[in-house]
Structure formats: C-alpha cells, structure tokens
Amino acid sequence: AQSVTQPDIHITVSEGASLELRCNYSYGATPYLFWYVQSPGQGLQLLLKYFSGDTLVQGIKGFEAEFKRSQSSFNLRKPSVHWSDAAEYFCAVGAVGYSTLTFGKGTMLLVSP
Amino acid sequence: SQTIHQWPATLVQPVGSPLSLECTVEGTSNPNLYWYRQAAGRGLQLLFYSVGIGQISSEVPQNLSASRPQDRQFILSSKKLLLSDSGFYLCAWSVQGARNEQFFGPGTRLTVL
Numbered sequence: 396a397q398s399v400t401q402p403d404i405h406i407t408v409s410e411g412a413s414l415e416l417r418c419n420y421s422y423g424a425t426p427y428l429f430w431y432v433q434s435p436g437q438g439l440q441l442l443l444k445y446f447s448g449d450t451l452v453q454g455i456k457g458f459e460a461e462f463k464r465s466q467s468s469f470n471l472r473k474p475s476v477h478w479s480d481a482a483e484y485f486c487a488v489g490a491v492g493y494s495t496l497t498f499g500k501g502t503m504l505l506v507s508p
Numbered sequence: 509s510q511t512i513h514q515w516p517a518t519l520v521q522p523v524g525s526p527l528s529l530e531c532t533v534e535g536t537s538n539p540n541l542y543w544y545r546q547a548a549g550r551g552l553q554l555l556f557y558s559v560g561i562g563q564i565s566s567e568v569p570q571n572l573s574a575s576r577p578q579d580r581q582f583i584l585s586s587k588k589l590l591l592s593d594s595g596f597y598l599c600a601w602s603v604q605g606a607r608n609e610q611f612f613g614p615g616t617r618l619t620v621l
Contacts, residue, residue, distance in 0.1 A: 427607045438598055438612035439552075446607055485552060489608035494540055494559055495567075496608050500551035 397422040397488045401499035408476050409507050416471040416502050418486030427489035428469040429496065430460055434482045442484075445469065456480070481506040510535035514599050514613040521620055527572075527586040529616050531599030534580065539601040541582040542610065543574055546596040558582060559604065594620045 398421040408414050420426055427446055431439040443454025450462040460471045469486060483503050487496040511534045521527060533539055543555040554567045556574035564574050571590060575583045582599060599613040 427609075429609065431612075436596075436615070436617070438614045439600075441609065441611070444607075444609060487610075494565075494602075494608065495542070495554060495557055496610060498552040498554075 397426060397490055397493075397497045399486050399488050399497050399499040401484075401486055401502050403502045404500070405503045405505065407505040407507055410478050411475050414471075414473045414476045414480070414504070416484050416486075416504070418469045418471065418499060419467050420469065420486075420488045421467065422488060422490055424490065425464075428460075428462060429487040429489070430454065430458070430469070430471050431485045431487065431498075432456075432482050433485065433501075439485060442471070476504075476506055478506045478508070480504060510601075510611065512599060512601055512611060512613040514597075514616050516616060517614065518617045519619070521589050521618065523591055523620055524588045527584070527589050527593070527618070529584040529597055529599075529618075531582040531584075531613055532580055533601045536580070536601070536603065538579060538604060540604055540608075541576060541580075542600040542602075543582065543584050544598040544600065546598065547592075547594070552598070555584070589620045591620050594618055 400419045429444045430442040433439045442458050443452050445452050445462045453459050458473050483501045485501045486499040489496045513532050542557045545553045558576045572586050597616045600610040602610045
C-alpha cells in the first residue's frame with residue numbers, strides 16, 4: 396500500500412515570495428503523483444501530475460513539481476506567490492493495479508501582504 | 509467535455525434523519541466513481557468507490573452506504589445520521605485504466621444537528 400506525508404500543516408508566505416510545499420510518499424515501484432488545490436468550500440482542482448518521463452512537471456497557475464525518486468519526494472513549487480494562491484494543497488499517490496488514490500493530509504497556504 | 513454534479517450543495521439535517529446525496533457525471537462512460545468526506549482538520553477520507561454498476565467497495569465501516577444504480581450516478585445514503593457525519597462530502601470520477609487521475613465535484617456541506 397502507498398502512503399503520503401505532507402509534513403507542513405500550515406505555511407505562510409509573503410506575496411511575491413517563492414513557495415515550496417513538501418510531499419513524501421512511500422511506495423515500492425514508480426508511483427503516479429498528483430497535486431490538487433482546494434479553495435474554501437469548493438472541490439479539489441488538479442494542479443499537475445507525474446506519470447513517467449521528465450521529472451520536472453509543469454502545471455496550471457504557474458506551479459511546477461519535481462519528482463525525486465532517491466528522496467521519495469514530489470515537492471510543489473512556485474517562484475512568486477499571489478494572494479489568490481491562498482488555499483489548501485493536497486499531494487496524492489496512485490499506483491498500477493489500484494483504483495484509488497492515497498491523499499496526504501494537506502497543507503494550508505496563507506499569503507501575507 | 510466531462511462535468512460532475514453534486515446536490516444538494518448544502519444540507520442541514522437532525523440527528524437520526526435519513527440522508528441521500530447524489531452525484532452524476534456527464535460526458536464519459538463507465539467511469540470509476542468515488543465518495544470522500546472531509547471533516548474539519550482531518551484531511552480527505554475515502555468512503556466508497558465503484559468501478560461499475562452495482563459494484564461498491566467500502567473503505568471505512570460506518571453507518572453510511574453507497575449505491576450506483578446507473579453508470580454515471582453515485583448515491584451516498586444513511587438511514588440514521590449521527591453528529592459525527594457532519595462534514596464536506598466530495599464526489600469524484602476517473603477514467604478506468606487512466607492512472608487514477610481523479611476529477612472532483614463541487615461538494616456538499618452536511619451539518620447534522
């Protein structure tokens with residue numbers, strides 16, 4: 396079975412500063428990896444995904460993530476945060492042969508002026 | 509294009525009353541369907557998933573049940589609600605065999621009083 400750890404429950408970043416949200420997973424083979432974003436009272440929106448190939452993936456809203464197999468990580472980054480990025484971010488892992496995803500507990504991003 | 513609908517958007521119910529939440533997907537056939545619950549500060553909990561009509565897998569034993577009477581319809585039910593059933597309920601779908609990339613509905617906010 397897979398597991399996902401998002402070590403930061405809350406992160407506060409100043410508007411315009413860079414952002415990195417951490418995600419570590421546990422799985423024996425190459426996983427499928429996802430980042431989702433959730434604004435208050437809304438559903439989850441897919442930001443980006445990694446299945447195979449280039450380990451640096453680009454997503455929507457200027458986000459990117461890098462798959463590092465040696466560190467079992469899939470950290471989300473953005474070079475300059477906007478106030479509208481304030482939301483909760485979830486990392487998720489899937490695998491061949493499984494019909495479900497395993498989600499991390501989420502990281503709440505707060506953006507200060 | 510595919511869309512996913514959930515209703516109602518909000519619901520306030522007394523303890524002991526029944527529950528029925530509905531989720532429908534348009535624009536795709538034979539999707540995998542999922543029900544999740546978010547309770548305050550507890551992340552995303554998978555409740556049920558379905559890979560076909562009448563096929564339901566339960567992830568968490570509780571007083572909730574799910575049914576899939578039609579290919580693109582997924583219903584979450586309870587005969588008697590508990591206070592602990594309060595939360596934000598999300599439906600999601602994925603294409604079978606497509607690496608579990610899931611797409612989420614807008615959610616239903618349930619408050620049990």
